[in-house]
Amino acid sequence: SLNIVTFVFQNSKSAQGLVGLKNLGNTCFMNSILQCLSNTHSLRDYCLHNAHRRDLNHSRSNTALMEEFAKLIQTMWTSSSSEAVSPSEFKTQIQRYAPRFVGYNQQDAQEFLRFLLDGLHNEVNRVSVRPRGSTEDFDHLPDEEKGKKMWSKYLEREDSKVVDVFVGQLKSSLTCSHCGFCSTVFDPFWDLSLPITKKGYGEVSLMDCMRLFTKEDVLDGDEKPTCYRCKTRRRCTKKFTVQKFPKILVLHLKRFSEARRTSKLSTFVNFPLKDLDLREFSSESSNAVYHLYAVSNHSGTTMGGHYTAYCRSPSSGEWSTFNDSRVTPMSSSQVRSSDAYVLFYDPPACSPFTSFPETLLPLPLPLHSVSHCERSTFQSSRFQSSTFQPLDSFLVC
Numbered sequence: 001s002l003n004i005v006t007f008v009f010q011n012s013k014s015a016q017g018l019v020g021l022k023n024l025g026n027t028c029f030m031n032s033i034l035q036c037l038s039n040t041h042s043l044r045d046y047c048l049h050n051a052h053r054r055d056l057n058h059s060r061s062n063t064a065l066m067e068e069f070a071k072l073i074q075t076m077w078t079s080s081s082s083e084a085v086s087p088s089e090f091k092t093q094i095q096r097y098a099p100r101f102v103g104y105n106q107q108d109a110q111e112f113l114r115f116l117l118d119g120l121h122n123e124v125n126r127v128s129v130r131p132r133g134s135t136e137d138f139d140h141l142p143d144e145e146k147g148k149k150m151w152s153k154y155l156e157r158e159d160s161k162v163v164d165v166f167v168g169q170l171k172s173s174l175t176c177s178h179c180g181f182c183s184t185v186f187d188p189f190w191d192l193s194l195p196i197t198k199k200g201y202g203e204v205s206l207m208d209c210m211r212l213f214t215k216e217d218v219l220d221g222d223e224k225p226t227c228y229r230c231k232t233r234r235r236c237t238k239k240f241t242v243q244k245f246p247k248i249l250v251l252h253l254k255r256f257s258e259a260r261r262t263s264k265l266s267t268f269v270n271f272p273l274k275d276l277d278l279r280e281f282s283s284e285s286s287n288a289v290y291h292l293y294a295v296s297n298h299s300g301t302t303m304g305g306h307y308t309a310y311c312r313s314p315s316s317g318e319w320s321t322f323n324d325s326r327v328t329p330m331s332s333s334q335v336r337s338s339d340a341y342v343l344f345y346d347p348p349a350c351s352p353f354t355s356f357p358e359t360l361l362p363l364p365l366p367l368h369s370v371s372h373c374e375r376s377t378f379q380s381s382r383f384q385s386s387t388f389q390p391l392d393s394f395l396v397c
Contacts, residue, residue: 016315017313018327021086027087032308046161047070062123069116072087127157127158130157136149167190169242170189172186172187174219214240245278255267291346296341297309308323
């Protein structure tokens with residue numbers, strides 16, 4: 001039987017998660033992301049309820065990353081001391097899972113988030129034995145039904161609390177300019193990497209970045225894909241829409257050049273703290289309104305920079321600055337800045353103003369079932385998406 005711990009909140013800063021993390025040496029990128037995840041309501045409760053232990057997949061060789069992550073979250077929210085916590089044991093486990101984080105070199109916060117969520121998911125995946133890939137053809141189905149089928153196929157292989165919280169589904173459409181045939185592919189996504197629009201003045205909006213990400217592109221010349229109907233390479237148009245919005249939407253602002261890692265865009269991106277309405281980017285009619293609750297910031301340059309986090313407490317609704325060991329209150333009017341790098345949004349239903357119960361009790365978790373996306377009928381390398389996209393930069397604390 002599982003030993004479920006009931007945590008009693010102390011009258012301290014940790015009762016609100018207002019506990020800093022020690023910098024172990026260029027680990028501000030890690031601390032920034034950990035604070036954002038600590039203030040992710042459903043993931044925090046998953047750890048505080050010890051519900052992760054029910055999902056730990058002991059058929060796999062290692063479950064230590066999820067255990068250490070949960071211990072760290074529990075310490076940050078239940079310790080009677082408000083002293084900064086050392087994440088050294090957690091770091092030991094993340095670098096075992098992803099050796100690129102061994103040592104104390106500068107790293108990229110979004111890349112760290114990707115690897116961490118992937119590692120946590122693998123250890124609590126409810127699917128112990130992944131089924132063999134099938135060659136089912138869903139092209140004859142309407143797009144909405146095809147999207148649901150592809151999502152179900154994904155859940156047959158990848159099903160965890162982490163997927164429940166962070167994963168959405170992207171729809172990619174290719175239309176042949178010659179015969180008009182439209183091919184659609186549905187891919188899971190953990191975050192959206194948004195290009196920053198360039199304008200004549202210094203400010204753009206988050207909606208500008210979303211529109212640039214989803215705008216129709218023309219594939220011509222060497223980029224021509226093969227049309228399924230024409231059986232030859234044709235000029236095509238490509239467009240992205242969101243088929244299924246995730247519970248927690250993570251938006252990555254591409255501030256760093258993929259080609260030249262020495263450059264950084266310091267453009268001020270104006271993003272809403274409340275009522276981010278993304279319904280215009282939805283494939284189907286769906287609820288796509290979000291509130292901001294955390295930001296991972298990067299200040300400085302690619303040669304020498306520093307990560308911090310701004311987080312809205314899921315208990316009090318108040319904003320705080322997390323700068324490694326230091327935690328200080330802040331006004332919501334200070335959240336927007338040109339340092340914003342990774343934005344975390346939750347739906348309005350995740351009310352930050354609900355007060356904590358005196359104790360936390362374990363909650364039963366529903367069993368679900370998750371997708372490898374089928375190949376496009378257009379064979380174009382640019383059109384194929386990958387779970388791990390090229391990341392932007394490696395930065396110094």
